[in-house]
Amino acid sequence: MNSIKSHKDLHIWRKGMDITEAIFRLVKSFPKEEKDILTNQMKRCALSIPSNIAEGFGRNSNRSFIYFLAIARGSLYELETQLLLAERFHYIKDVQLLHTVLLQIQEEGKMINAFSKTLH
Template identity: 60%
Template sequence: MSVIKSYKDLLIWQKGIKVVTLTYQLVKSFPNEELYALSNQLKRASISIPSNIAEGYGRNTDKSFSHFLDIARGSLLEVETQLIIAKELGFIVDEKLYQEILIQIEEESKMINAFSKTLKTNH
């Protein structure tokens, strides 16, 4: 296994960035009246995922990192919920992109859970 020199080396952070970029792509097609509502909320929640992973990594303790992973997981579930709402409201026009984000969210959730468990067993 390679040595982690930076939070950018963490696969959970990289996957979080992927969720952000896909989310931004998807919300481009939302109605204009959603620009400052659901669209903005989705962007903010998605950005929170890799941001909290980075912040937790920077705290230099497993306990603190674990706490920030919990926050990142919460943001991930927030994004998933908001995407479901957007789908129900008929805002999703690219079904393939929507499904890809859901897959990325599921993978990210599993990765965060596994990583978090390793941190919790270390202390």
């Protein structure tokens, strides 16, 4: 991690930012009655992914970083579950974006797992 100067240098952080941006675009088309329920929860989960990666990096301890990566991973899988529920409820209009985000989530999970192993 010597060449990494900031959390912004981490590919896992940048991918988390991309996922968050996609979620904010995706939920715009949800039914109005969902704006205060599932939409807000999905946004919080998405925001949690890059935020916890950044916080873990800022702790300057591998042990703390691993802990925050685990939280980010948990938020990632919580978000995936919420996306699948939104799909079941037919809230998602842009199916292509949904599939793209689900692939990004899978990639991000693998990347977080691999990165976390390098910190042990």
